Amino acid sequence: MADGLILAIDAMGGDDAPDVTVAGAELFVAARPNARVRLHGDETKLASLLSKATERIEIVHTDLAITSDMKPSQALRRGKGSSMWNAIEDVKAGRAHASVSAGNTGALMAISMLVLRKMDGVHRPAMTAAWPTLRGRSVVLDVGANLEADAAQLVTFAIMGEAYARAILGIEKPTIGILNIGSEEMKGHDEIREAHELLRNSDLDLDYHGFIEGDDISTGTVDVIVTDGFTGNVALKAGEGVARMLGTRVREALTSNILSKVGAVLAIGGLKQLREQMNPSNVNGGVLLGLGGVSVKSHGGTDAKGFARACELAADLANSHFREEVAHNLNKIRQKGIAAE
Incomplete structure (x- = not known):
C-alpha cells in the first residue's frame, strides 16, 4: 500500500476551505512522492487554487458541501453526494485508503459510521x-x-x-x-x-x-x-x-x-x-477509531501545514496493521464475555 497510497480529501470542509485544504494536499504529496490524492469539491474553485498541475492530485467534482451548522441528522438526510460524503465513500469503495476532512465534526462522525460501519465488537x-x-x-x-x-x-x-x-x-x-x-x-x-x-x-x-x-x-x-x-x-x-x-x-x-x-x-x-x-x-488530526475504514478529522481552523499533518496521519494509519491488532483483541474480549452494550 505504501507505494500506491491514495487519500480522499473533503476539500470543501473547514473554516478556510478550500484554500487551506488544497495547499495542505499539495504539501502532503510533495512530502510523499508515491502518494496520490482525490480532492472532492467544486472543480472550478479547486483547479484555480492548485499551484501547478500534477497527475497525483485528481479533482472529483461535486456542487454539494456539508455546512458547519448542519446537524448530524441533516447531514445524513441531505449530505449524500457532498464532498465529505464522497470522500468517505471512496474509502468504502476501495478507491482510497483513507479520508480526511476539516469539516463539521458531528456530520463527519455520523456519515463515517453510516458509510464505513463499525468493526465487530465496537x-x-x-x-x-x-x-x-x-x-x-x-x-x-x-x-x-x-x-x-x-x-x-x-x-x-x-x-x-x-x-x-x-x-x-x-x-x-x-x-x-x-x-x-x-x-x-x-x-x-x-x-x-x-x-x-x-x-x-x-x-x-x-x-x-x-x-x-x-x-x-x-x-x-x-x-x-x-x-x-x-x-x-x-x-x-x-x-x-x-x-x-x-x-x-x-x-x-x-x-x-x-x-x-x-x-x-x-x-x-x-x-x-x-x-x-x-x-x-x-499534532493536528483526530481519528474515529473502531470503524471499518480510516476517517481522519482535521481541526477546522488549521492552516495548510496542519492539514498536511492530518493527511500524514491518515497515510501512516492506512499503512499500519492497527485494525488487525484491534480486531484480534476485540475477539479475545468477546470470548471472555466482555462486550460493550
Whole structure:
C-alpha cells in the first residue's frame, strides 16, 4: 500500500476551505512522492487554487458541501453526494485508503459510521487526540464522540488506543492509563473502577498502568489515556486554552520593556523551539477509531501545514496493521464475555 497510497480529501470542509485544504494536499504529496490524492469539491474553485498541475492530485467534482451548522441528522438526510460524503465513500469503495476532512465534526462522525460501519465488537467509535507531553506525545480517547462510556466500552477504547499509539507513535508496547480523580483504587465512579479491574485481570497482553490523574496527561506518565468523551473533551479544551494563555503571557513578558526585548533576541533559538513544540499544526488530526475504514478529522481552523499533518496521519494509519491488532483483541474480549452494550 505504501507505494500506491491514495487519500480522499473533503476539500470543501473547514473554516478556510478550500484554500487551506488544497495547499495542505499539495504539501502532503510533495512530502510523499508515491502518494496520490482525490480532492472532492467544486472543480472550478479547486483547479484555480492548485499551484501547478500534477497527475497525483485528481479533482472529483461535486456542487454539494456539508455546512458547519448542519446537524448530524441533516447531514445524513441531505449530505449524500457532498464532498465529505464522497470522500468517505471512496474509502468504502476501495478507491482510497483513507479520508480526511476539516469539516463539521458531528456530520463527519455520523456519515463515517453510516458509510464505513463499525468493526465487530465496537459499540461506539471513539475520537482520538494527540497530546504534547514532556516525553513527546500521548494519545487521548475519547475526546467527544461519546458523552458516557460503560466499563466494556472503556476496555474497547484501551484496545483501540493501544494499537493506534503503536501505529502513529512507533512505540512497540504503549502504556495505558484510565483518567480518574485519583490514583487510589477506591476512587472514581463504578464504570471506571470496573474497567480498571477488567484491564488489570485481562490476558490481552496490554501494558496497563492503572489510574492516572489530570496532571499526568501533560507529563506523559502513560502513552494512552482512556476516558469518556465528556471528560476527554473538557480536558482537551482546557489544555488548548492553557497553551494559548501561556503563549500570550510569554509574548507580553518578552515585549514589556527594552531589557525584555533584548533578552528575547538572545533567547531566540530556544523561543523558536518552544513555539514549534506548542504549535497545534504539528499534532493536528483526530481519528474515529473502531470503524471499518480510516476517517481522519482535521481541526477546522488549521492552516495548510496542519492539514498536511492530518493527511500524514491518515497515510501512516492506512499503512499500519492497527485494525488487525484491534480486531484480534476485540475477539479475545468477546470470548471472555466482555462486550460493550
